[in-house]
Amino acid sequence: MNHSQGKAYEELAKIYNEKETAVKRWESNNQKIIGCIGYDVPIEILMAAGYFPVQITGDSKIKTPVADKYLEIAFDASVRAQFEKIVSGKYSYLDRIVISNSSDVLIRLYYYMRQMRRVEEELLPIPLYFFDIKFSQFRSSTLYNRERVQEFIEAVQCWTGKAILPDAMENAFNVCNENRKLLKQMQELRIADEPKVTGTEALTVIGASLYMPKEEHNKLMKKFLDEAQSAQTVKGTRIYVSGTAHEDTGFYELLEGCGVHIVGEDHDLGSRLFMGPEVSPAYPVESVTDFYQTRFPSIKKSHVRERVAAVVEQVKNTGAKGAIYFIRKSDDAASWDYPSLRKGLEAINVPVLLLDKQNYNLDNKEELQNKISEFITSISNQPGRE
Template sequence: MRPVIGYVGADVPVELITAAGAVPMRLAGRPGADRTLGEKYLGRGLDPAVRSLLSRLLAGEFGRLDGLVVSRDCEASLRLFYALRELRRVEPAVVLPPLHLVDVLHLPHRTTTRYVLAKVRQLRATLESWTGSVITDPALAEAITAHDRLRALLGEMAALRRRGRLSGTRALSIVARTTALPVVQAIELVESVLDEDHAPVPGRRVFLTGSGHDSPEVYEMLEEAGLLIVGEDHDWGDLLWHRRVGAPTELALAERYQHNGPSAPRASIRARAAHTAAAARECGAEALIAYAREHDDAPPWDYPAQREATGLPSVLLERQPYGGLTAEARTAIKELS
């Protein structure tokens, strides 16, 4: 049986996990589930998605993991790593996999590239020790090619959304499934979706910005209200696939993750606004929704510049519950739709 390596955050170079002969599984929370275990160690002042993820991990819901890679994509992920590392140290009765932190920086400098390349090489060595398999250059090249193929197919699926032939809810669910499958099976899944007949999907075309969505509940609520999510700029959606590696080398892999984004926690307000405006235009969006989960403080800072840059009718939904909408947000959505 192939080893399973869990990972948290889109800054983890999953190609290395595949090249090690393991299955990469992106971990996520679950809205509505009990978060008591996670809050015991993280408190209640952190993004509830991460508190839910830790609760699920401690409850054994992800099954047996042969390792866990956490990226420093945001403050919540970093605090999760520190909590897990301390738990392994002081509570040996708690069964946790070995841990590794990946710190990918996103500055546009060659010195940053060298730093990220060093982190990629550290992860490569860690995965070899966990799996007992040497990651050869040919294996890495094959993994890069396969994951780039998957990203290209997800881009084709995104084109279906832009043509109004696929709902945002279904697209998000499919993307999430690809993050917990071997890459070959993920490719087959997306190919099967692309082979379907796709009827037009009704709804006012909206672009979604702000917090990431690791489950479809919010998308379902928005689309049930008469909207159609044709694009987004979080890393469970379009930011996950839009940049490819391009060359089958370790350096190209480092550059892909260095330059991926721009995400709300790691990019400047100007960069976010420019990206959102360009992506919304490409999607043919008619409105902009900024969704900010409670204890996710970055998106509201981005919103004024995004609203100005897009020039679209827009609404900011602040301090939203994980996987849900407040009554005030539902009212605002009705006015927008």
């Protein structure tokens, strides 16, 4: 799909494509950099303490000899790649790594990395912190989470040796709220009757926010939103993507090459990153807890019914004619949701194409292309927006 955006997008795309290399642009800010593993680390608190939080993501193109030695075959390929990048020194500039309880494999990764630091510290000199957030929708879990958030604030203050001042907290919260608001505006342009933003562009813009200071991202986002107003209207069959997170645009480009307009997704590197309530600086611990515990259900941690209800609602909002459920190998939890999700979507006349047990490096593009094209043809007569 040929679709172009303005200069702000070009800048965001550059950062997105460079990822951890792009982070170095802001090294001169004299900010210490914290690497986050898992998408549920409360970055607001790190920012309030003066840290620059960046996301550690995998890379499907790299070989993983060290991960093959230390980690298990059962571990998700992305997690193995993240580990490889860490131990190979790609993130040597990090002051610390914070891991959130976002999936079972990340808990294991934390245990493994901690043990590695005990027995072979030279391979992993970066200190670790584990943020044990609960995702169950219960008051008891909220109370537990609040204690963990408070504990996290105290730990961060201990790292810097300085108290986080209320003004700094307020500023960080406002920046994050604004960032999520701007991304929601981008999402509106994506699902409009005359869409202006493609799925690949959305993934890029959202992803770029993870490798640059949020204030800078906000500035570029405002320009991007202005420029996107005058972009061409995106054409294609409206499709919702569910399942495993996509760390690069390869799969989205593949879909768009088959005449698809991706109107939304439920994974951590897409819409889930910005969906959720505002965080209030008046109640920092409480509102941070509420945001991370109650936002759009996580694929790994939610109950089947919670996720089905949330995805069905999303699909309705985006006006998708069909959905594609993509499951990467070892993403076991996503597999259990599929039969119920399919029923839920078919009940609102949205057919689903399942692409399961997919390899991390998408080495079967031709096969995928054929399946996707066949699916798109099969739903072309469905009612709904194009």
